[in-house]
Amino acid sequence: MTQQDWIERARNVLPGGGFGNFDPGIIIRNGQGSRVWDEDGNEYIDYLIGSGPMLIGHGHPEVLDAVQEQLSKGMTFFANNAAGIELAEEICRAVACAEQVRYVSSGGEADMYAMRLARAFTGRNKIMKFEGGYHGMSAEAQMSLAPTKLTNFPMAVPDSAGIPASVRDEMLIAPFNDIDFARSLIAEYGDQIAGIIVEPLQRIIPPAPGFLEALREECDAHGIILIFDEIVTGFRFAYGGAQELYGVTPDVCTLGKIIGGGFPLAAIAGRADIMAHFDKSRVGPEGFLMQLGTLSGNPVAAVAGLKTMEILRRPxxxxxxxxxxxxxxxxxxxxxxxxxxxxxxxxxxxxxxxxxxxxxxxxxxxxxxxxxxxxxxxxxxxxxxxxxxxxxxxYPSLALTDDDLAxxxxxxxxxxxxxxx
Ligand SMILES: Cc1ncc(COP(=O)(O)O)c(C=O)c1O
Missing domain, CATH: 3.90.1150.10 (Aspartate Aminotransferase, domain 1)
Structure with a gap:
């Protein structure tokens, strides 16, 4: 079967001929270390690395061993499991804002719940996000994600069909790195804003000096929850993520990609008083944020993530x-x-x-x-x-050799x- 055969088969059964993520004109057959091969056997040095998770390379032997061992014990339980608890402990050790952790299966879900959590904690509705900021596929996250029609801030533009205008009306969009604009928006709407969600480094754009600090200050002054989307930056920018690198601690962050070691696992991590809204016994039925998922805290993903993080901790x-x-x-x-x-x-x-x-x-x-x-x-x-x-x-990986670089x-x-x- 050639690559072209697969491309044609995909066209019959997948909208757009693909999974929606990437160029459907290439079908990846396998990966090893820093490299991947397509279905025709062409070899590539991999700077996509699964869109981030494979930071230590494909098929790392220590991760494979950990996964094999877990597979023989069971693949998913729904119930609590030790690997998931250990992973949460390690996240809390590593990440400054993390006092407690709630698992989901994808980064976009983590972001969706983080925004909902900010609403549950503050009792307010509005969410501020930055134009071009990527926070998954929820209705809120689709606001001004990659607009082709540029409107006046803070008006949101939905980047997807199927989202009611009521969602747009609760979103405030600001330009990344514009401290004055963010301050003026917060001055006007501060008591209605539940949370500000931001990629500490937005896609590839670094934060301007003082930008994250200004957001932190404004959130403190107005009782707003500061959410760092660390799906990409977590355990990549430093072991403690972008919050360690930039020295600004949010109230809540989202983590994904690396913490699942290549398997579907993501998390919301944050201050215990905020995370309490996932616990009905602490906040009562009115404040309770209902959240559960079949694969949450999956033990195979958890052992893969734990082993990946252990390797990252090495000098x-x-x-x-x-x-x-x-x-x-x-x-x-x-x-x-x-x-x-x-x-x-x-x-x-x-x-x-x-x-x-x-x-x-x-x-x-x-x-x-x-x-x-x-x-x-x-x-x-x-x-x-x-x-x-x-x-x-x-996306560079740790599997790159000097020959790969050359x-x-x-x-x-x-x-x-x-x-x-
Ligand atoms: C910053 C950021 N947040 C959220 C997500 C969504 O994660 P997922 O694709 O696991 O839903 C991504 C995905 O690339 C991302 O880059």
Whole structure:
């Protein structure tokens, strides 16, 4: 069966010929360490890494052993299990805001419940989010996620059909990194805002100095719950996530991807008095936030996450990850500069991409002003040379070897060489 055969079979049974996530023109057969292979046997260095979870590489032998051992004991119980409890303990040790943890199966669910939790705790309805911020697929999260029609802030624009206007009316949208705008919005609506949800580094855009601190201050002043979406940044930016790296502690955060070690597991973690709303015996029926899920705290995912986190705790892990990222950022910059292509390398060494513009990037509107055609051509040429990445991100992994880096840098040189204008 060739890749093309699979692509055609997929078209018959999957809308758009795919799972909705990624280019349906490639079918991945397997992965090992830093690499993946497609159904035709083509080999790629993997900078997609499952959209983030496979930070230590595919098929890590220690994770495989832990998973095999758990598989022989049972795959899911619905009831509490020791692995899930241990994982929650480790999250609470590692993550500054985490006093208690509630599991779900996907990052988007975690974000949906985090927003609902802010509403349950404060008794208010409005949620503030930033334009271009990605928080999964809930109705709230679909507001101004990737709008093509740019309206005046704080009006939300739904990015999906099927969402009633009443949801939009409870959302306040602000530009990322604009401290003055955030303050003015909070001055006007502060006593109606339940929570502010923010990716501490939005997609690839780092927070401006003082931006997260200003949000923290405003939330304290107005009794608003500050939610950091750390689905991507958790256990990647540092063991304690972006809140450790940037030194700002939210009230609640969401975690996913890495904590499930490649299996479906995500979590809401936060202050115990807020998390109490998941416990009817503490808050009574009025304050209770009903939440359950068949696979929540799945033991296979929990052991995979625990082993992944153990490996990340070993000395030098984060230094190595940052070293790899920095090397790639520098190489892209040097080659594009040499060829006279206006660009910005945006992000953190653990997660970044190139935007083809000579303008500084501070928010979503700056990113979409970049030359998308040039970016697509660059990514296509990288793919030709065996570099597998998402259209908007480079995710380095700990499995990268020095040879992988050297090969990637050669591919970057090739991609830049033939890049149009
Ligand atoms: C910042 C952020 N939040 C939430 C999510 C949603 O996670 P999931 O795809 O597991 O639902 C993602 C997914 O990439 C994400 O990047």
């Amino acid at each position: 030098g892990s984060y230094e190595r990850l940052r070293h790899c990222g920095r090397k790639l950022m520098d190489a892209i910059h040097t080659h594009l500069d040499g060829a006279g292509h206006a660009h910005q390398i945006v992000g953190d060494p653990t997660l970044f991409d190139v935007v083809f513009t000579d303008q500084r990037i501070a928010n979503y509107r700056d990113v979409i002003k970049g030359d998308a055609e040039k970016a697509a051509a660059f990514n296509a040429r990288l793919r030709e040379r065996g570099i597998f990445k998402s259209p908007g991100k480079v 090969e990637t840098i050669e591919a970057i040189a090739y991609a830049v060489q033939d890049l149009p204008g």
